[in-house]
Amino acid sequence: MQVQRWLPLESNPDVMNQFLRQLGMCPSWQFVDVYGLDAELLSLVPRPVCAVLLLFPVTEKYALFRAEEEEKIKAQGQEVSTSVYFMKQTISNACGTIGLIHAVANNRDKLNFELDSPLQKFLENTWSMSSTERAKYLENDESIRVTHECSAQEGQTEAPSIDEKVDLHFVAFVHQQCYLYELDGRKNFPVSHGRTSDETLLEDAIEVCKKFMQRDPNELRFTVIALSKA
Numbered sequence: 001m002q003v004q005r006w007l008p009l010e011s012n013p014d015v016m017n018q019f020l021r022q023l024g025m026c027p028s029w030q031f032v033d034v035y036g037l038d039a040e041l042l043s044l045v046p047r048p049v050c051a052v053l054l055l056f057p058v059t060e061k062y063a064l065f066r067a068e069e070e071e072k073i074k075a076q077g078q079e080v081s082t083s084v085y086f087m088k089q090t091i092s093n094a095c096g097t098i099g100l101i102h103a104v105a106n107n108r109d110k111l112n113f114e115l116d117s118p119l120q121k122f123l124e125n126t127w128s129m130s131s132t133e134r135a136k137y138l139e140n141d142e143s144i145r146v147t148h149e150c151s152a153q154e155g156q157t158e159a160p161s162i163d164e165k166v167d168l169h170f171v172a173f174v175h176q177q178c179y180l181y182e183l184d185g186r187k188n189f190p191v192s193h194g195r196t197s198d199e200t201l202l203e204d205a206i207e208v209c210k211k212f213m214q215r216d217p218n219e220l221r222f223t224v225i226a227l228s229k230a
Contacts, residue, residue, distance in 0.1 A: 004139055007152035008168070009096025011055040011223040016100060019151040023144065024117025025104065027230055034224040037206050046228040048198055050110055051103035052173040052205035055223040056212050065215055070188065078192050081177040087134035089185025094138070097148045099170035102183040103227050106174040118143035135185070168221060173205035180204050202226055
């Protein structure tokens with residue numbers, strides 16, 4: 001069976017905010033750029049922050065780390081709160097949309113949606129599903145697919161061919177039940193990164209982002225954006 005391929009979503013807060021608006025999320029929270037990882041630049045990010053997205057290059061070093069990390073977690077185990085909403089990625093280049101879904105789904109208590117919001121309906125219909133069932137449901141969700149396609153062509157850079165190999169990937173960081181979770185649809189489960197809080201989520205997520213960068217010190221293709229109270 002042929003794998004679905006979508007156009008990749010640009011790491012652009014304007015594009016992502018428009019995407020979520022089209023799917024019926026009210027603009028009381030919006031994505032903003034994080035311009036740097038030091039304390040002074042982080043202080044410019046509007047607070048509170050309820051999710052962080054990282055766009056990073058998938059390199060050989062990262063692939064090796066990811067395999068080692070999975071084996072370590074399987075061997076040692078980890079506690080993951082049952083309240084974490086996690087979905088697998090089965091659609092090629094859909095990591096941007098899945099990152100947005102992870103950010104929104106794990107903050108439903110803070111966000112507001114318009115009546116008949118396609119995104120709210122998606123979350124309601126998939127809430128009791130497994131991570132794989134949610135991925136399958138997304139494959140057949142026409143409203144999200146069409147909105148993604150429109151948004152993918154709205155960025156500042158020209159959208160690549162749908163068949164072009166893309167080596168950049170989105171992951172989301174969220175706070176659930178006092179813990180920081182990394183949500184990556186290409187992994188088999190969420191990854192817990194220790195304790196956090198609503199007040200320290202941004203700083204705690206940035207510490208994990210720094211580790212991504214330290215693994216590939218010669219790479220410059222990292223982008224961080226935060227979902228902040230408007």
